[in-house]
Amino acid sequence: MASILLVILLSTDRWAQKDVNPALFSRELMRNSSSFLKDEEVNGDPQILLMKAHAATSSIGSATVIIAVLEKIGTLKIASVGDCGLKVIRKGQVMFSIPPQEHYFDCPYQISSEAAGQTYQDALVCSVNLMDGDMIVSGSDGLFDNIFDQEIISIISESSGVDEAAKALAELARKHSVDVTFDSPYAMEARSRGFDVPWWKKVLGAKLIGGKMDDITVVVAQVKTVAVPEDEGGDIEEQKGNEQSIAISVSSAEQNEE
């Protein structure tokens, strides 16, 4: 079974205080995910892939992670731990969306080198059937905390391709993240959880508002139906009699917190 892998990882800065390079753990997890993708036991299951990739890490650190495996047959299988997000945009609307998982507000689930962290067993495991033309937008909390669904939809519809869309999304999220007057999804969520400005600011008419400074990672993928020549498709049993397959073009962009 040929599969395509999308991985979003966000390393956790808190480790830097303990003289640990926070990027090492997530880089190792990503490398392991790629190498186990063709593993027979994994067999296209993103949760098993996460288990194996995590077990094979030796670095210290923690990370939030989404692993998404696309099978030729057109089903995107997802395992997610933490507050990265993934949305499927179809015909100008969000058709599918993964909410963030947190212990409490702003404290996400994490795959970790320590026993106290989460494992593959804590992952949200789900799948969605894709259609020709679907756009997949996946990213770190820094993206979805600073940009509304309607903005994502506008950018997707105005962009000429995945490269342009990924760059435009990262740029707009970055702009909002440093805008103290922008009523961001993050600020709205914080207020709905009962967070607020101090009372002495409140009496002056202030309210909790603004973007959220954070690293921003975006991956945009476009789904295209392609014809599969018979000799190539022959070894894929699930596709017997199915002459169409799914391909995606992927682009990513990053904006680091300065």
Add this chain to the structure above:
Amino acid sequence: MASILLVILLSTDRWAQKDVNPALFSRELMRNSSSFLKDEEVNGDPQILLMKAHAATSSIGSATVIIAVLEKIGTLKIASVGDCGLKVIRKGQVMFSIPPQEHYFDCPYQISSEAAGQTYQDALVCSVNLMDGDMIVSGSDGLFDNIFDQEIISIISESSGVDEAAKALAELARKHSVDVTFDSPYAMEARSRGFDVPWWKKVLGAKLIGGKMDDITVVVAQVKTVAVPEDEGGDIEEQKGNEQSIAISVSSAEQNEE
């Protein structure tokens, strides 16, 4: 394969203007869904079930629909057309959520007796792996337009069971729907789409606010892991060596728009 079926249907009132009883179509669709559940071709696939149930209707009308099929193995398979919703609550947070599908704001996708309507091919098809203790909250747009995720989570955590939760959710949504001062999810969504009060109200400081009067249907289900005696589980091949299965207790409540 033993399956459990959850169906949410909402008939469309617009047909009443044409002397059509808008409930007939949705009732027939629900009856058909139940009778095709054990169909061999359906084989636990909610999209095929929707196709067959829709094809077998003879009434005139249209409806938004969610069909969810739970297999013993613990995967909830979903096909959704329109603006009904389904959320999975795990450990005090929304772990999984289906966004509404609409042509434009307030005009949902619909399965219809007319050729212009949507079909099973327009359905969002997805699945989610359930865990012991998960609560499934599914309902019409009248529920999710009038109640926030945090309120759903609170009610679920405070209720002694699915009956109490379903009733409490329907009651709170009903209360909010007739409260013109409540800043509902519906009002917030409307404002984010650029809808607003007329300019002459705006200059007086008014803003678009209030609940949304609508029929409210709620289904709450609780997932429990149960032991399967060997002789019962023997015919389920996917479960070989797996001694656990999933059961759910379900309750529903309704509040009709007066």
